[in-house]
Amino acid sequence: KRRNLPPGPIPLPYMGNILTMLMNKPGYECFRNWTKKYGDVYTFWMGKTPYVMISSYDLLKDTFVRDGDTYKDKYPQPFNQKIRGGNYGIVESNGHLWNTHRRFALTTLRDFGLGKDLMHEKILIEVENIFKKFDAQLGLEQDVSVVMNNAIANVINQNIFGYRFEGDKEEDFKKLRELMEYQETAFATFKVYVEAFIPKVGALLPGRSLDVLLEEWRDNFYSFFDTQIENHRKKIDFDSQESLDYAEAYLKEQRKQEALGEFELFSNKQLSNTCLDLWSAGLSTTYTTVTWALAYVLNSPEVLEKMRSELDEVVGKDRFVTTADKNDLPYMNAAINEVQRCANLLPVNVAHATTRDTVINGYAIKKGTGVIAQISTVMLDEKVFPDPYKFNPDRFIDEHGKLIKVEQLIPFSIGRRQCPGEGLARMEIFLFVANFFNHYQISPSSEGFPSIDKSDRVGVFPKKFKAILNRRFYGPSKEI
Ligand code: HEM
DSSP states (O other), X not given: OGGGSOOOSOOBTTTBTHHHHHHSTTSHHHHHHHHHHHOSEEEEEETTEEEEEEOSHHHHIIIIXXXXXXXXXXXXXXXXXXXXXXXXXXXXXXXXXXXXXXXXXXXHHHHTTTTSHHHHHHHHHHHHHHHHHHHTTTTSEEEHHHHHHHHHHHHHHHHHHSOXXXXXXXXXXXXXXXXXXXXXXXXXXXXXXXXXXXXXXXXXXXXXXXXXXXXXXXXXXXXHHHHHHHHHHHHOOTTOSSOSSHHHHHHHHHHHHHHTTOOSTTOHHHHHHHHHHHHHHHHHHHHHHHHHHHHHHHTOHHHHHHHHHHHHHHTOSSSOOOGGGGGGOHHHHHHHHHHHHHHOOOSSOOOEEOSSOEEETTEEEOTTOEEEEOHHHHTTOTTTSSSTTSOOGGGGBOTTSOBOOOTTOOTTOOSTTSOTTHHHHHHHHHHHHHHHHHHEEEEEBTTBSOOOOOTTOSSOOOOOOEEEEEESSOSOOOOO
């Protein structure tokens, strides 16, 4: 089987190369070493399935961008089908269904003000709300990450279901958060990783089985989405021109399609699955990045000082940082770029499949082969980012103090499946991080500042952390 694929590390029977990855947590180093040894295309085996890894920016441009249609499908993973009850959603679907719903999600987000002032206002309301929560406990140890998580959940939930988690809804979010935290730990085990890719071997290992975990997870999350969707159905006004959230826009489109005799494309199952995709992709990645931003900056006092002196000069104490300040804050942008590069959320990116026979670097690759745009290796390429594990925002600043655009910074991936939430995520990260550091003086809790060490984890989730906050400036914070 290996003969016709690009050479790579020798796979073990049943296991493939997954053991090497799990023994080098969180996995970056083994992929970098294989790239050095085999070049920017090699084969990596997860269990019995080979994946062609594309590990340089230039080759990704030649394949995923210039020949995007060939790489646009997702590789079908049986455990995903199990959760979703078939080929549904955006993240895991292919073909006409995927194309229609990716576009629909992008258009709907745009209608809600992405790229316009409306989304910006929504996020600033969350910033203001975070400040109120933090201000209520100044000088005490408080759970910074939980407050941030709640705010980021509010942004996405408002877009999908039209409400924020406050007042009596706060309890809803508490339950969801516990579920997500449980999921982060329960799924990040050796057994689950092995079971996902090599079911027969994984099943023999001790611990809770992937099937049981998936069932539990699915039932809990889908019951939240289904309740929200039902509530929308009860109160929707099909004649209103404007939709207030994604679920409403979807139900209206569903009715239009049904009137044309089309019952599959905008099905109910597809609705709960797209909600799941937007909700989970939109919350965990953005929250994780913001928490890593706090962790990296708090561990680098010199970076914090530079960020603050720029903020003091450009923004000052009397107002919120807004997106209109973005171009005047090159160091802040550089620091956020560097956070995204170092946070490097996906040690192995999601797997795509070739839609036709093709050739990569002289190797003939058959239709349906797994291919991975290995973005973590690209963002740790020492030719582009010398001393790649060092957190150093200055690598994005030129000798005139201007921001340098580095093409190899691709945390949102590349090609036809590039993250559709990029605009929203960038806006959130900038506004939450810049306003937080402008507003507060931060001292460590009794546990110290959050660790930036990832060597003890399978996934790249940051650790929850507490800190003691005090206002940098006295006087009331301005209302927006
Ligand atoms: C810092 C935040 C984020 C990061 C780093 C991130 C990163 C990514 C990456 C690497 C992919 C996979 C691309 C590929 O297949 O190669 C992806 C896909 C996706 N992301 Fe994000 N994302 C973020 C935020 C968001 C947000 C806020 C949303 C929703 C509003 C979102 C929705 C999605 C969806 C729906 C997909 C699947 C797209 C498709 O398959 O066509 N993401 N994201």
